Each structure stands twice: as structure tokens, then as C-alpha cells.
Amino acid sequence: MRMMASPAIRRRKSSRAFRTWCVESKLIRRSRKLFCLEFFRAGKKSDPVREQVKAVNAGIAKLADEKIKFMDIGDKFLAADGTLPRELFPDLLHPNEKGYQIWADALVPTLDEMMK
Numbered sequence: 001m002r003m004m005a006s007p008a009i010r011r012r013k014s015s016r017a018f019r020t021w022c023v024e025s026k027l028i029r030r031s032r033k034l035f036c037l038e039f040f041r042a043g044k045k046s047d048p049v050r051e052q053v054k055a056v057n058a059g060i061a062k063l064a065d066e067k068i069k070f071m072d073i074g075d076k077f078l079a080a081d082g083t084l085p086r087e088l089f090p091d092l093l094h095p096n097e098k099g100y101q102i103w104a105d106a107l108v109p110t111l112d113e114m115m116k
Contacts, residue, residue: 033114036060037107038072042093045083069114073106 038057041050064070079085084092088099
């Protein structure tokens with residue numbers, strides 16, 4: 001598993017870098033599948049970076065095909081009003097144990113299916 005993160009998302013560079021990584025990975029590992037998660041929407045609801053993250057995720061989602069599975073589970077962490085609860089992300093960036101459990105519960109069915 002490879003994790004990519006960027007505290008300051010720059011839409012064009014992040015989408016382009018991720019697309020390049022996916023294409024190179026696909027060429028190198030022709031018989032394997034790639035599983036890509038979106039960049040999480042960290043920070044306060046009013047943080048302008050959230051819109052940039054949303055745009056980057058939309059670009060990454062376009063890469064999905066039979067070899068690349070893209071999954072956006074960010075909404076599973078958000079409260080009804082769109083805020084990121086400190087009960088799951090105490091510093092509004094890193095999940096705690098409850099946040100990681102939500103993350104795992106969301107991933108397991110897809111990973112199980114991909115392993116077949």
C-alpha cells in the first residue's frame with residue numbers, strides 16, 4: 001500500500017502527479033489492480049483547501065477503470081453539517097482510533113472483492 005498526502009493541495013500539480021503515478025504503476029504492474037482513495041477533506045469546513053481537494057479528487061476519479069479502483073469515503077467522516085468532528089479527527093487532520101475504524105469498515109468490502 002502506498003499513501004500519498006499533501007498538506008497544501010495544488011489542483012493541477014496534484015492531479016497530474018497522481019495521474020502519472022497511476023499510469024506508471026499500471027504499466028509496471030500490468031497484472032495487478034490499483035486501489036486509490038481520495039484525499040480526505042481535512043480542516044475546518046470553511047477552509048478553502050477543501051474545494052481544491054474536491055477538485056483533485058474529481059480528477060483522480062476520472063482515472064478509474066478495470067485496473068484502477070477509486071473510492072471516495074470522505075463523507076463517512078463528516079457530520080451532517082459537513083464539519084469534520086473532533087471526536088474522529090482531534091487535530092482536524094489525523095484520525096483517532098474511531099476514525100481509523102470507520103476507515104477500515106469502509107475499505108474492507110471493496111478490498112475483499114478486489115482480492116478475489
